[in-house]
């Protein structure tokens with residue numbers, strides 16, 4: 396059987412093994428050393444794996460973490476987020492997700508979302524948020540080795556130029 400990682404899967408080493416983010420399912424898994432070793436062993440292209448590991452990789456493919464040839468269908472979101480045996484619940488030292496504000500503005504102020512302490516009531520002038528803010532956001536996010544970075548606000552679409560700059564800066568910290 397051949398195996399390759401699913402597109403854009405992110406791995407992060409941890410004391411207990413590692414964590415894994417699967418973008419197309421927006422799902423995060425914690426793997427013990429043994430399972431994380433299987434993930435780390437994969438390159439970016441198809442590779443033949445020993446027959447004795449077929450079932451292990453098929454289980455990972457069912458969760459969307461890798462792909463197999465012949466194909467393994469993915470299962471629905473059934474909830475297994477720990478891969479392998481753990482003596483205690485794993486804890487992480489860096490966050491899974493970092494939310495990055497591209498702007499504090501949102502013109503709509505929906506009741507269920509608007510955070511008065513973080514967001515500004517209404518759009519005022521374009522000049523009341525500086526590009527230094529964006530540089531600080533990107534630099535801070537770059538120091539945190541999160542698996543996922545979410546660009547948010549306010550509404551990033553109200554400030555497309557700022558959002559574009561932030562996305563570029565964040566991408567540079569993730570290369």
Ligand code: SF4
Pocket residue numbers: 501502503504505506508509548549550
């Ligand atoms: S960010 Fe979206 S959901 Fe939140 S207040 Fe603005 S429009 Fe509403």
